[in-house]
Amino acid sequence: MFKYLKNDLPASIVVFFVALPLCLGIALASGAPLFSGLIAGIVGGIVVGALSGSQIGVSGPAAGLAAIVLTAIGALGSYENFLVAVVLGGVIQVIFGVLKAGVIGYYFPSSVIKGMLTGIGIIIILKQIPHFFGYDADPEGDFAFTQVDGENTFSEILNSFKQISLGSTLVAVIGLAILILWEKVLSKKAKIFQLIQGPLVAVVFGIIFYIMFGSTDTFAIKTENLVSVPIPEDASSFLAQFSFPNFEVITRGDVLLTAFTIALVASLETLLCVEATDKLDPQKRVTPTNRELFAQGTGNIISGMIGGLPITQVIVRSSANIQSGGKTKMSAIIHGFFLLISVILIPRLLNKIPLSVLASILLLVGYKLAKPSTFKAMYAAGWKQFVPFIVTIVGIVMTDLLVGIGLGLGVGIVVILYKSYQNSHFLHIEDKSNGVHKIKMTLAEEVTFFNKGAILKELDSLPKDTHLTLDVRKTRYLDNDILEILDDFREKAKQRQIHITLLSERGEVENPDSYIEFFRLRPKTA
Template identity: 75%
Template sequence: MFKKIKSDLPASVVVFFVALPLCLGIALASGAPLFSGLISGIVGGIVVGFLSGSQIGVSGPAAGLAAIVLTAITALGGWENFLVAVVLGGVIQIIFGVLRLGIIGYYFPSSVIKGMLTGIGIIIILKQIPYFFGIDKNPEGDFAFLQVDGENTLTELLKTLNALLSGNFDKGATLIALIAMGILILWSNVLSKKGKIFQLIQGPLVAVVVGILYFFFTNGSFLALSSEHLVSVPVPESLSDFKSQFAFPNFAVITRPDVLVTAFTIALVASLETLLCVEATDKIDPHKRVTPTNRELLAQGTGNVVSGLIGGLPITQVIVRSSANIQSGGQTKASAIIHGFFLLISVVTIPHILNYIPLSVLAAILFIVGYKLAKPSTFKAMYKGGWMQFVPFIVTVVGIVFTDLLKGISFGLAVGIFIVLYRSFKNSHFLHKEGEDIDDGKIKMTLAEEVTFFNKGAILKELDNLPENSFLELDVTKTKFLDNDIIEILEDFALKAKERNINIKLISERGIVENPPSYIDFFKLRSKAS
């Protein structure tokens, strides 16, 4: 597991700096104690990291669950009651894994998965713009279009634009963000190719260190950073104060129906988000490794049980941290595990130092992550793939940007299903004229291997469009399944054909029948014979 430590250690540092503000922000957006976000980040890194079969996935608190958590804490009567639902949700996920339900993730079209990655990349960029200029004070975990403060992504961007035009933005936050962005670009495009030292020490770590130094050197000047633009980690004053930040479930409410419903909701949503993230990270894994999805559900379920028992938020595998891991050169699960230990060690030993990290520097790091997920070349490639690939892709992207992750994926999946039905509608048969003379009246229709009720409209339309006094050759030799609805259409058409003087030759593996008197009887006999 630690054979690739030269690659995994620098990647774990990047993931740590990406995960830290997200853990805190998602906790804040969820209406939960800030420390609960750090607990779930630590458990997601260490516990899930060890148990998972994913080599590059990183788990922790997910923004997609923030709305559920926010509502449930109040509805269940408090944080300790909610933790019972987290524990039970983990148990249900373990049951999902035992029942081998991880296969569900493979039924999502690749166009939707690529749309999910691109949409998240765009969301990351849009959400970090206000932080880049030191304007927005909302929680970093608020990745939905509608935000907890009543604003949305577009209104926040408009506020940022107005602030920039009026000069009412934080100059210090903007300056250090630009410096950090320059360091990141210089490191990845130039210095990383100059020597091993620049590969071992990653650009994001240098950017964060420079950001901390900037805070101290500019303190008291007009370019100084205020505390509201810095990371905010809870700082315990003593060991007992640190222990008091942990919370424990109130198992007295374990039999309440509302607790059980919340637990199942958490298990279902967390499992779906995890399986989608697994599918997405496997696609961008340079080594194209395949994650065992049932094992992943078992790992996530165990992680949620542990997280709930000690006062943490629900856990899923998350695409922002996973993609940051991949793009920073992470090779094995060691990077996820080490990042979890970094979180644990830092909140115990140096929380006050972490509170000097500018949020605008972290925004610059996330800018790079978002761009790599939503490159213009991705849009170009999907467009060249044809409309059946591009439409579900773009619907997923727009849905994620303007609603949230699960709704956007649902929209893309719905369009994908519609396209499958459309293909089925179009591919039910092939119709062409015999010979070069298009007026000789000979027409041949060949049915596909499987023809279902989805194909009724297409077949009915073609049969109704046959001209009078024509000759139809209906070939069903390759047809293995013919829905009863289609047989009834053929039965009705036989009556119309007599009135319109259309002769029918039915070709099957049993032979040729001219104007069969009953299609229902014919296909019943054919079914028995086969």
């Protein structure tokens, strides 16, 4: 775990700066105490990072759960009641892991996963534009299209152009220039520039700028344009920020329903993120999904017990970790300790970081997820890949993560059904001499009820006086619906003078009396 510390330590610093505002923003968007987001980030880094089998995934509070949390806190009556649902949701996730439910993540098409990554990249870019210009009406980490104030993603961007803060914008532009210069030029010049990451330099510049110029009239940076970490006065006030579950409501039906909802949505988001981060991993390591569900469940139990938000593996932090050179889970664990130490020792210093400089970091993360080359590659792969990819992106940007993935998956299933319809059989016309049509129909390896329409269409179009050879030697599965179609066609064939020869692994059979009986007697290996 310590072999790649020279890679993991700089990456953990970048993930820390990305995670800090997101933890606070997601808590704000969820209607929960700000400190609850930090708790979830700390537990997600240290506890889940240690238990997880993912080497590059980073866990913490997820934007995709913000709407569920916001609704649930109001419906359950208090935040303490909601924490019971978080704990129970963690228990359910552990059960999912024991039952080996992690395999679900493997059933999502690659085009949908790539669409999810690209869609999230576009959302990150769109959501950070207002913060880039110092317009922070929308909470950091609120990735939903429609906002609680009636605005949406695009209207917030238009509003930001009307209220540009010169100081915040200048910090963001210089910060972005530092990041690009560091990555494209300086990191290739000397090892010191690889050890000290560009994002750290950009953040330090942002703090220095605020201290020197942030209070002047020309470059004023408002308090709401800065990171806002809760500042405890002493140890007792720090401990007072923790909340604890009210287990008296543990038997309430609405609490149990919320717990199951959290477990289901958090597990699905985690599995999708695992699939996506494994694709981004340069070493192409495969994360054990059942172990991941167990780790996430354990993290949610602990987070809920001490007042934290629900936890999932998060693609924004995970991709930032990968792009910053993180090699092992130590980067996730160290970032959790950075969060813990910073909120205890240096909250006042953290509150001098302009959100605009963090926006510049996230803009670069978003661009790397949504590169134009990705669109070109998916287009070149053909419409069967490109259409689900685009639908997933549009769905995620215009609605939310799970709806977008659901739309992409739905389109992917339609494409599969269409191709299945096309590929159920192969027709070959051998001879038309002497007025007799010789036609050979070769069935695919697997023929199901999805293929009924295509096969019916071909059989009904056969002309009179046809000699049909039906080749099933390579067919390993024939649905009963198809056998019934063949049996029905056998009767029609007699009326239309169509002679049928069945080619199977048992040899040739002329005009079989019953296809259902014939295939029922086939060897099990076939």
